[in-house]
Amino acid sequence: MIIAGIDVGAVATKAVILNDGKIIGKGMATTGFEREEAVEAALAEAIKNAGISRGDIEKVGATGAGEAVEFADKRFEDVVADGAGANFLFPQAKTVIDVGGEEARGMRIDETGRVVDFALNERCAAGAGAFVEAMARALEVKTEEMGELSLQSDKDIEINAQCTIFAESEVVSQIHLKTSKADIARAVHEGIATRVVSMVRRSGVEGEVALIGGVAYNPGFVARIKEHLGKELLISEDPQIVGAIGAAVLAVGPEVEFKAPEAKLDTEKEWR
């Protein structure tokens, strides 16, 4: 059975196509201001990768700004799709942390991927990937280089501001004080990791922890989260599409059983 899942995030729209439980194609497009266009572009890329035609898709599930997927059969809340997607890849996961471009979530899930409790970081740029992106601009560094840069430092400095706008000013002051960019980058990742972990602790951290969402590509962020939790993390090859996978899996409901594939763990990751 061929199914599709589309996750319309604030920053990126992700599409994934599964055939009998195996991922056969994926696509991504910048959401921008024309969400319907991003949906079409992401889906088209996934269809092309899958080597199928649009008509082969039997069911479509959507999440994120799911209303932008006009042809969706079913739409799901972000946390619900996250839980299902994480459970699909990592049946052993009991806690899921999703850190995206503009929102972050923490949740505890049961063995079927159903969400037991969840906590949110929404509507505030300091709580999600937007924070790293803004600090990258202040440091005049590419966002995708921030992680590696931060790992070059082993010195902790303070960034007191908890607001992206104020933190930008603090970073600029630090640059004037000749603080190394690596040290600043480390503090940036420490800041966002602290906020994400504190948020997750409200819904509880139990058992094995899966990390999903675009910011999971950031090795600096991953390192800080691991240290705060004192745990290893379950990170798939493509953490950004997990919500979309969940939406696809949920679209067909419990009557169809999938055998979860061997989820590949985070090793050497290419920044997407």
Next chain:
Amino acid sequence: MTQEKGSTTQEKEYWRWEETRWNSPDIDWKKADIITAGVDIGSVSSQAVVMCDGELYCYSNMRTGADSPDSAIRAMDWALEGTGMKVEDMHYIIGTGYGRVNVPFGNRTITEIACHARGANFMYGPTVKTVLDMGGQDCKAIKCDERGKVTTFLMNDKCAAGTGRGMEVFANLLAVPIGEVGELSLTVDEEPEPVSSTCVVYAKTEATGLLRAGWDKNKVLAAYCSAMAHRVFTLLERINVEKDFAITGGIAKNIGVVSRLEKELGLKALPAKYDTQIAGGIGACLFGKALIEKQRKAA
């Protein structure tokens, strides 16, 4: 020190507001019994205020530099310019604001909350019960009694929404000098929906989308001023607004935010007879005067 004119290679600094100083033409400070000063060092602006026998003598209002102690000295020097008065002539000096511990010539510090309440009481009279201070990097909602003593306060310095910095971001985005934002926002034919994001970062993205959709600058500014007014309104609601209501701080000068806030509150703010940014400094001066009077009585 006003706006840069005709910059070519550098970005025009739309966030830059006019720095000012003033001194009384009538008061002869040498005849004063008690001279006190208040230095309010904020993260964005600094003011030095001097009062003679509880009357406003001189003040300065300027952008805080990278070095707080230096900002305190420069603010005081500028306030005293041309008066012949020196710091040594003062009986008591109080530092307040975010950088209050960095006033090298200060005698003690008092929190900006207490100083703003006291200052508002002086500036607006004993009927003031609710004070809103929108500062450079914070937003304060204060209730006070008829003597200017704080009865409730709320200070938000975590989030840029509802602060001067938030407005600076928009002034830059729309390339409108910050002093003109308020007036421009009121030139719309129809009041637009407010920007939906509280977060300045996300509001900026939203505004970019509005501009792309063909919105004029004044309409986008109206949407943002409206959002900021609402944001501040929700903070005031928490402390239960009672009249009379007064606004201090920099954004008090932004008619776009003030008029919309008044509409939402159903309450007009008392008209300002003094520069709204010197409330903290005035309060500090008055605290100093009270301390000197207490000392003299005890002696």
Next chain:
Amino acid sequence: MFNLIKRLIISHSYIANYGYSDGSGDYYIILDSDKCTGCGKCVEACLVGVLENYVDDYDDEIVKVTEAHSKSIKYDCGPCIPVGGERDVKCEQVCEPKAITVSIKVKGLD
């Protein structure tokens, strides 16, 4: 006894709201300076060090939220108010006069 007289005659009391509202919600620690005796039990009970002893502008020994923590109430105090769990706010529990209250409201959650 002297302390009581001092509080009644000399001191000035107020309600302090430490914390903030941002795009994501409202997070405050509310302190009633009239009820607060400055005993400091809440300062010790807090697992994160959010509170500190303090002499205010009116020379009263009370308690306040530290400047650093006033900007992260959501993250520091959130865990004492677990989602879907029992409210377990340590500072509130040890305060006999009930001078301190913690309020966490995440939009879309609380």
